[in-house]
Amino acid sequence: MAAWARAVRGLLLDVSGVLYDSGGDGGVPIAGSVEAVRRIKASGLKLRFCTNETQATREKFVKKLQGMGFDISVAEVIAPAPAACHILKERGLRPHLLVHDDLVPEFAEIDKANPNCVVIGDAAANFTYANLNEAFRVLIGMEKPVLLSLGRGRYYKETDGLKLDVGAYMKALEYACDVQAEVVGKPAKKFFESALAEMGVLPHEAIMIGDDIVNDVGGAQQCGMRALQVRTGKYRPCDENHPDVKPDAYVNNLAEAVDIILQQM
Amino acid sequence: MAAWARAVRGLLLDVSGVLYDSGGDGGVPIAGSVEAVRRIKASGLKLRFCTNETQATREKFVKKLQGMGFDISVAEVIAPAPAACHILKERGLRPHLLVHDDLVPEFAEIDKANPNCVVIGDAAANFTYANLNEAFRVLIGMEKPVLLSLGRGRYYKETDGLKLDVGAYMKALEYACDVQAEVVGKPAKKFFESALAEMGVLPHEAIMIGDDIVNDVGGAQQCGMRALQVRTGKYRPCDENHPDVKPDAYVNNLAEAVDIILQQM
Numbered sequence A, B: 001m002a003a004w005a006r007a008v009r010g011l012l013l014d015v016s017g018v019l020y021d022s023g024g025d026g027g028v029p030i031a032g033s034v035e036a037v038r039r040i041k042a043s044g045l046k047l048r049f050c051t052n053e054t055q056a057t058r059e060k061f062v063k064k065l066q067g068m069g070f071d072i073s074v075a076e077v078i079a080p081a082p083a084a085c086h087i088l089k090e091r092g093l094r095p096h097l098l099v100h101d102d103l104v105p106e107f108a109e110i111d112k113a114n115p116n117c118v119v120i121g122d123a124a125a126n127f128t129y130a131n132l133n134e135a136f137r138v139l140i141g142m143e144k145p146v147l148l149s150l151g152r153g154r155y156y157k158e159t160d161g162l163k164l165d166v167g168a169y170m171k172a173l174e175y176a177c178d179v180q181a182e183v184v185g186k187p188a189k190k191f192f193e194s195a196l197a198e199m200g201v202l203p204h205e206a207i208m209i210g211d212d213i214v215n216d217v218g219g220a221q222q223c224g225m226r227a228l229q230v231r232t233g234k235y236r237p238c239d240e241n242h243p244d245v246k247p248d249a250y251v252n253n254l255a256e257a258v259d260i261i262l263q264q265m
Helices: A033-043 A060-066 A080-091 A103-106 A129-140 A165-179 A189-199 A211-221 A237-241 A252-264 B032-043 B058-067 B081-090 B099-107 B129-140 B165-175 B190-199 B213-222 B238-243 B254-263
Strands: A008-012 A020-021 A025-029 A047-049 A095-098 A117-120 A149-150 A154-157 A163-164 A182-184 A206-210 A226-230 A249-251 B010-013 B022-025 B024-029 B046-050 B095-098 B117-120 B149-151 B155-158 B161-164 B181-186 B206-210 B226-230 B249-251
Touching: A008 A189, A025 A060, A033 A047, A033 A182, A033 A252, A033 B024, A047 A206, A080 A103, A080 A117, A080 A149, A080 A182, A095 A129, A117 A129, A129 A165, A129 B161, A149 A165, A149 A249, A149 B161, A154 B024, A163 A237, A165 B165, A189 A206, A189 A211, A211 A226, A226 A252, A249 A252, A252 B155, B010 B190, B022 B226, B032 B046, B032 B254, B046 B190, B046 B206, B058 B095, B081 B099, B081 B117, B081 B149, B081 B181, B081 B190, B095 B099, B099 B254, B117 B129, B161 B213, B190 B206, B190 B213, B206 B213, B206 B254, B213 B226, B226 B254, B249 B254
Parallel strands: A008 A047, A008 A206, A095 A117, A117 A149, A149 A182, A206 A226, A226 A249, B010 B046, B010 B206, B095 B117, B117 B149, B149 B181, B206 B226, B226 B249
Antiparallel strands: A020 A025, A154 A163, B022 B024, B155 B161
């Protein structure tokens, strides 16, 4: 019946728009998602939460989700900031940070003196004219500018309206310095691969479930994974006519996806 | 001797970096430039000043140059804001402005109610997180977003350091809204053509003199004009190895260019 649901050993879940809808300071669980996560865990399937969230540390993020009733721990969360820290250490990079205040603790153990790269995240209110000029000057002052971007989202919605996401500011710095940013987070292949490695699951054994047609679905498929788009969160009907990306299936929400997958086991 | 200087009927001069060096609130004339402008006028050559300046009205800009001793009038200045106003009127566009406070009077006669396009200039300190989000929301709310950008510069230098120019913010909005901005100002072909039309001079009869290898030299050459790069202003020795653009000649400064051109008349 649902060929896409066969022979699954691991699931990757996007968080915002799949588990909960964000808004204001908190968020509201999407109907059925709390129970769906519990059922995945009870099934024995491997599970990771794969988010591009960069406005808070994983600790704070997980606490928020636990507060909504989700069975989730920090060790199960794949997020851009820790992935960036891994790259920084590996390559001896010392970042100038243009990120949200609440994300800074993720970089506590990283040497930030005399920076030789810039890390940009969704800095929100920290995207001031002065901070952008400063990050630009650090970059343009390098012989070979290195720019790491925690995601490449265009925009997102908050209760008080749409906001430009990190991708827009990344493009501004890319253009000004004539460099190409290295994107850490979805849809970067390495990011998905690190999640698969942690689970000990091969790409063809895993399914990504997300609301973002490009960053979740397209990114996971590029890695050889199957990918579903939920019709919650930032999903829009026009996504179903996307010129480049076609999900392996659409589901109304996470609960429906889990129903189908567990039936096939 | 200087084949590039023959059969000239009109000159287009870039202003910042050719006539004067900007810095702080004022600027300093480049040696020989005040006299060079006088000699051009005395020669009977047609002349226009072709600038991407968008931090002040032409009136204010011209007053500053007159204060430095330049023989220049508002009617001789080709600048992006008036060119944008022309487009706005022609196409019935009502702009949401993201520009420098001092530029706003240039749009005094333009209907700005219920905007159906965004005009972005070098807004400098007006490039706040809130203002960028607001311009973005106006754009993304349109069925077919229209973005006019007053130039596409990457960055410029002020006494307190390098600053991101309008092009960087233009790229941010382009990416977020998946649109392509229409650039008004150099290097847009229409911009140079309007200057030629005002002078009543054909492209092959005109020479552009500027310090910007891409926006001045490349732009003018694309219109069929000859173009010189001065070794003043933002000129850097590495410009002489530019992969795409090769000026018809290099001159040390405006005075030298005018010497050679007038000798050929």
